[in-house]
Amino acid sequence: DTAVSQTPKYLVTQMGNDKSIKCEQNLGHDTMYWYKQDSKKFLKIMFSYNNKELIINETVPNRFSPKSPDKAHLNLHINSLELGDSAVYFCASSQEQGTPEAFFGQGTRLTVV
Amino acid sequence: QKEVEQDPGPLSVPEGAIVSLNCTYSNSAFQYFMWYRQYSRKGPELLMYTYSSGNKEDGRFTAQVDKSSKYISLFIRDSQPSDSATYLCAMSLTGNQFYFGTGTSLTVIP
Numbered sequence A: 001d002t003a004v005s006q007t008p009k010y011l012v013t014q015m016g017n018d019k020s021i022k023c024e025q026n027l028g029h030d031t032m033y034w035y036k037q038d039s040k041k042f043l044k045i046m047f048s049y050n051n052k053e054l055i056i057n058e059t060v061p062n063r064f065s066p067k068s069p070d071k072a073h074l075n076l077h078i079n080s081l082e083l084g085d086s087a088v089y090f091c092a093s094s095q096e097q098g099t100p101e102a103f104f105g106q107g108t109r110l111t112v113v
Numbered sequence B: 001q002k003e004v005e006q007d008p009g010p011l012s013v014p015e016g017a018i019v020s021l022n023c024t025y026s027n028s029a030f031q032y033f034m035w036y037r038q039y040s041r042k043g044p045e046l047l048m049y050t051y052s053s054g055n056k057e058d059g060r061f062t063a064q065v066d067k068s069s070k071y072i073s074l075f076i077r078d079s080q081p082s083d084s085a086t087y088l089c090a091m092s093l094t095g096n097q098f099y100f101g102t103g104t105s106l107t108v109i110p
Helices: none
Strands: A004-007 A010-013 A018-025 A032-038 A043-050 A051-056 A063-071 A073-078 A087-094 A108-112 B004-006 B012-013 B019-025 B032-038 B047-053 B053-058 B063-064 B071-076 B085-092 B099-102 B106-110
Touching: A004 A087, A010 A018, A010 A063, A018 A032, A018 A043, A018 A087, A032 A073, A043 A063, A043 A073, A043 B012, A043 B099, A063 A087, A073 A087, B004 B085, B012 B019, B047 B053, B047 B106, B071 B085
Parallel strands: A010 A108, B012 B106
Antiparallel strands: A004 A018, A018 A073, A032 A043, A032 A087, A043 A051, A063 A073, A087 A108, B004 B019, B019 B071, B032 B047, B032 B085, B053 B063, B063 B071, B085 B099, B085 B106
C-alpha cells in the first residue's frame, strides 16, 4: 500500500524530448509537491499544489509544467529536455497547508542524454 | 548564501557510538525544523520535527533547536548499522515550503 507513488522510477531520454512523470497519493492529503534533487543530494522545491490550486511556483523554467487533475494526483510535464534536467524528481504530499510533515515518493531518476 | 547549510560528511562511526548531525541557517523567521532520513535510492522520510525552539526526543533520536544561534542538531544514541543513510535537515516558515540542507551521509560500521 504505497502512500505516494511515482511513475516511472527511471527515465532515460534524449535532449529535446518531452516527458511526463506521474504522481499519486492515497493518503487523502490536500497538498502535493514536486522537488528536484541534484547530484549533490540538494533537495529543492519546484511546485506546491493545495486542492488542485498552485500555491508555490519556484524559479523553474517554463518548460516544466505541473498538472493536478484532482487532489490525489500531481503530474509533471517537461518540454524540450536539457542535459541539466538530469536529476531525481520527488513527489511529496502533506495533510494540509501548514503541516510540516511531508511524505515523499520513491523518486524518478531522470537522465537526459 | 544558501538558506540552510549542512556539512555533507561523509561521517563514519562504529556501532554504538553517539552521532551528532548539525545544520545552520540564515533566516531567523524559520519556525519549523525537521530531520529527514534518506536511504540510498529511496525518498526522504520524516524522522521528527520541532516547532520553534527546544528539544524533542523520540527513542534513540533527539532533536535540538537553538534559534538564538540559528543552529539545529540531531543526536543518535547507540547508533546501529541500520542508521546508515543520508540525513537531511529542513526548515520552514509556515509549514508549506521547506528549505533543505544538502544532507550528511552517515555510515555506522558493525
